[in-house]
Amino acid sequence: MVIAIDIGGTFIKIGLVKDGIIIEKTSIKAQANIGIEISLAEVEKIIQSLLSKHSISFNEIKGIGVGFPGLVDSAKMKVLSVNDKYNDAVGFDFVKWGEDAFGAPLFLENDARIALLGEWKHGAGKGKNNIVMLTLGTGVGSAVIIEGKPLIGKHFQAGNLGGHSIINLNGAKCNCGNRGCVEAEASTWRLAELLKSDTRYSGSLIEGEELDFKSLFKFAAEECDLSISVRDHCLNVWAAGVINMIHAYDPELVILGGGIMKSADIIIPFIQEKVDKQAWLPWGKLKVLPSKIPNRSALLGAYYLVTTNLKFNN
Amino acid sequence: MVIAIDIGGTFIKIGLVKDGIIIEKTSIKAQANIGIEISLAEVEKIIQSLLSKHSISFNEIKGIGVGFPGLVDSAKMKVLSVNDKYNDAVGFDFVKWGEDAFGAPLFLENDARIALLGEWKHGAGKGKNNIVMLTLGTGVGSAVIIEGKPLIGKHFQAGNLGGHSIINLNGAKCNCGNRGCVEAEASTWRLAELLKSDTRYSGSLIEGEELDFKSLFKFAAEECDLSISVRDHCLNVWAAGVINMIHAYDPELVILGGGIMKSADIIIPFIQEKVDKQAWLPWGKLKVLPSKIPNRSALLGAYYLVTTNLKFNN
Numbered sequence: 164m165v166i167a168i169d170i171g172g173t174f175i176k177i178g179l180v181k182d183g184i185i186i187e188k189t190s191i192k193a194q195a196n197i198g199i200e201i202s203l204a205e206v207e208k209i210i211q212s213l214l215s216k217h218s219i220s221f222n223e224i225k226g227i228g229v230g231f232p233g234l235v236d237s238a239k240m241k242v243l244s245v246n247d248k249y250n251d252a253v254g255f256d257f258v259k260w261g262e263d264a265f266g267a268p269l270f271l272e273n274d275a276r277i278a279l280l281g282e283w284k285h286g287a288g289k290g291k292n293n294i295v296m297l298t299l300g301t302g303v304g305s306a307v308i309i310e311g312k313p314l315i316g317k318h319f320q321a322g323n324l325g326g327h328s329i330i331n332l333n334g335a336k337c338n339c340g341n342r343g344c345v346e347a348e349a350s351t352w353r354l355a356e357l358l359k360s361d362t363r364y365s366g367s368l369i370e371g372e373e374l375d376f377k378s379l380f381k382f383a384a385e386e387c388d389l390s391i392s393v394r395d396h397c398l399n400v401w402a403a404g405v406i407n408m409i410h411a412y413d414p415e416l417v418i419l420g421g422g423i424m425k426s427a428d429i430i431i432p433f434i435q436e437k438v439d440k441q442a443w444l445p446w447g448k449l450k451v452l453p454s455k456i457p458n459r460s461a462l463l464g465a466y467y468l469v470t471t472n473l474k475f476n477n
Numbered sequence: 478m479v480i481a482i483d484i485g486g487t488f489i490k491i492g493l494v495k496d497g498i499i500i501e502k503t504s505i506k507a508q509a510n511i512g513i514e515i516s517l518a519e520v521e522k523i524i525q526s527l528l529s530k531h532s533i534s535f536n537e538i539k540g541i542g543v544g545f546p547g548l549v550d551s552a553k554m555k556v557l558s559v560n561d562k563y564n565d566a567v568g569f570d571f572v573k574w575g576e577d578a579f580g581a582p583l584f585l586e587n588d589a590r591i592a593l594l595g596e597w598k599h600g601a602g603k604g605k606n607n608i609v610m611l612t613l614g615t616g617v618g619s620a621v622i623i624e625g626k627p628l629i630g631k632h633f634q635a636g637n638l639g640g641h642s643i644i645n646l647n648g649a650k651c652n653c654g655n656r657g658c659v660e661a662e663a664s665t666w667r668l669a670e671l672l673k674s675d676t677r678y679s680g681s682l683i684e685g686e687e688l689d690f691k692s693l694f695k696f697a698a699e700e701c702d703l704s705i706s707v708r709d710h711c712l713n714v715w716a717a718g719v720i721n722m723i724h725a726y727d728p729e730l731v732i733l734g735g736g737i738m739k740s741a742d743i744i745i746p747f748i749q750e751k752v753d754k755q756a757w758l759p760w761g762k763l764k765v766l767p768s769k770i771p772n773r774s775a776l777l778g779a780y781y782l783v784t785t786n787l788k789f790n791n
Contacts, residue, residue, distance in 0.1 A: 234759060244759035293631035309630060316623060316727030317607035318760040324724035327757060329717040331646045332657075341720065341755045343646075403643045406655065410638035411725040413630030441655045443641060445548060445558035446632040 164219055165469045166210055166227040166265065169274060169461035172248050172301035173351075173422065175202060177209055178462035179217065183285070185462055187213050195232075195248040199255050207264045226473055227261045227269040228465030230277035232304065234320050240271040243319065246302065247338045270472045272465075273323050275304030276313055278420055280467045281460030283308055287418045287452045295414040296454075297325055298421035299401060299430075303346035307412050314412070322412070326350070330403040345404035349397035351375060351423065357396070363389040376423045398430065402437035409442045409449065420454035427453040478533055479783045480524055480541040480579065483588060483775035486562050486615035487665075487736070489516060491523055492776035493531065497599070499776055501527050509546075509562040513569050521578045540787055541575045541583040542779030544591035546618065548634050554585040557633065560616065561652045584786045586779075587637050589618030590627060592734055594781045595774030597622055601732045601766045609728040610768075611639055612735035613715060613744075617660035621726050628726070636726070640664070644717040659718035663711035665689060665737065671710070677703040690737045712744065716751035723756045723763065734768035741767040 167185075169176040172195050178188035191209060194202055214220075233245040233252060242252040261269030272280075279296040282288045288296075292311035298304040305325025307314040314322040326346035327339050334343025335353065347353055355374040358364055368387035372378050379397075382390035405417055417438070424430060435451045442449065454460055481499075483490040486509050492502035503523060508516055528534075547559040547566060556566040575583030586594075593610040596602045602610075606625040612618040619639025621628040628636040640660040641653050648657025649667065661667055669688040672678055682701035686692050693711075696704035719731055731752070738744060749765045756763065768774055 317729050321727035327724050407642050413635035415631050
């Protein structure tokens with residue numbers, strides 16, 4: 164039995180996973196601005212209720228796998244750096260929390276990396292050994308598998324900063340200190356400002372509506388001029404981000420996940436066409452696929468993380 | 478004895494290397510537009526004269542190492558793709574050429590990758606195992622070493638396309654089919670157009686002069702407004718390209734090489750400052766260094782390529 168936790172900017176997902184199957188899962192609203200310590204206290208209570216519901220005792224828990232939205236030292240199980248979310252997580256002792264709460268070893272990894280582990284072993288990436296994944300959501304995350312191994316890098320951040328690829332040199336200011344990063348140009352945290360700062364906002368169809376990507380795609384389909392141009396901007400930004408990842412890592416497959424991919428029917432064909440036309444691919448055609456198990460990839464990735472670290476059967 | 482050949486867009490360098498020491502080197506003007514077959518016929522003659530000058534017989538030649546400015550399949554020793562240089566190189570049988578001309582095994586690799594191999598073993602990268610190198614010249618090349626190994630990728634192109642990282646979404650058209658690639662925004666092939674297409678060109682100090690980077694830096698220092706703004710644009714483009722490489726590969730060191738680095742005294746401090754301020758480096762300070770052996774890195778890298786492939790003593 165493995166406890167799987169996916170800490171996101173908007174939701175925290177929690178699951179109990181046994182033999183590669185999620186036997187129970189739930190999620191709570193994230194309170195990223197309040198911090199990791201208070202959030203995990205709530206997570207602990209929820210897990211305890213799940214465990215007692217299934218009559219699972221502590222000694223059945225082999226480990227805890229946690230995905231975190233920031234840079235993670237997955238050797239020391241520490242958060243190295245955050246970007247305006249869970250600011251108290253740097254320095255927080257996750258391992259001690261797992262030990263105190265459940266008496267089990269805890270393994271920590273970047274959230275995009277565990278989502279990719281899940282897709283690789285159970286989803287869209289099955290059977291491939293060179294994969295790039297981007298998650299489009301509150302921010303833009305990324306992770307990479309090259310030659311059958313997650314790319315980690317000297318300081319644990321290789322492959323994770325696809326959202327901070329600069330694609331618009333003189334573009335919008337990003338939380339990270341650069342200008343024109345993929346996520347500063349097109350992500351949920353940036354969308355409202357993209358719309359509101361446009362002179363066409365006042366009097367537009369989308370004015371006063373929920374300013375998320377679901378709305379944006381809806382109003383663009385209803386011929387709202389502003390929504391169309393912001394939608395097209397975002398699609399072009401993501402396409403450039405995907406092409407930069409392809410040029411950087413030479414994958415055989417790109418997977419797109421994250422909350423914004425609820426509109427995969429619009430996003431995937433656009434990006435596939437851009438990749439077909441513009442990416443440098445002398446070897447052939449590279450497929451861009453949506454996450455196949457969007458609600459399970461992170462939890463199954465967290466499970467895989469625990470099993471590979473403890474080397475028990477996956 | 479190893480024959481080392483570095484095929485560039487502007488020059489072809491040729492060297493004889495023994496026990497890691499270049500005993501003789503020369504270079505000829507490249508004829509990239511004419512093609513690889515005619516160019517190599519000339520290279521062959523030059524090598525024959527070098528060999529006879531040093532009284533070296535064919536049976537002393539252990540191998541031939543060749544760097545090529547394009548994507549290279551370094552398992553099959555074939556050029557996979559070129560970008561407006563040596564268009565007949567795709568499909569050309571380099572191994573047969575080496576066999577026919579010198580009766581020796583030939584090993585082919587991307588030019589930026591062999592330059593990095595040289596810097597890694599003999600130059601600025603000595604002792605480091607996670608390095609990104611960019612070469613600023615006719616085009617912009619790149620190569621990467623991660624965890625002590627050259628990054629190759631599924632189709633041999635990982636790490637080599639840093640010049641085609643899109644840093645200006647709506648920018649200048651690149652030969653590769655994208656817009657706003659690093660080399661389309663700032664490289665020797667692009668510079669003349671950058672200057673001439675500006676309304677300030679006519680009547681500027683740089684008008685009618687040689688439109689290369691040496692001139693650009695000179696006239697910028699002499700307060701030519703156009704030269705200053707084009708120089709600053711190029712510096713910012715390279716800085717964004719370097720930051721994208723840092724974010725992609727998580728290196729401990731960045732090396733900058735290529736002909737434009739004759740102006741390293743201006744380029745390095747600018748990019749170092751940008752990296753210090755804007756790259757996401759929670760672990761500490763990352764050094765940006767110029768190539769330490771700019772005239773020897775590719776030849777010594779080609780030598781290393783041969784020795785590691787033939788597994789004789791380096």
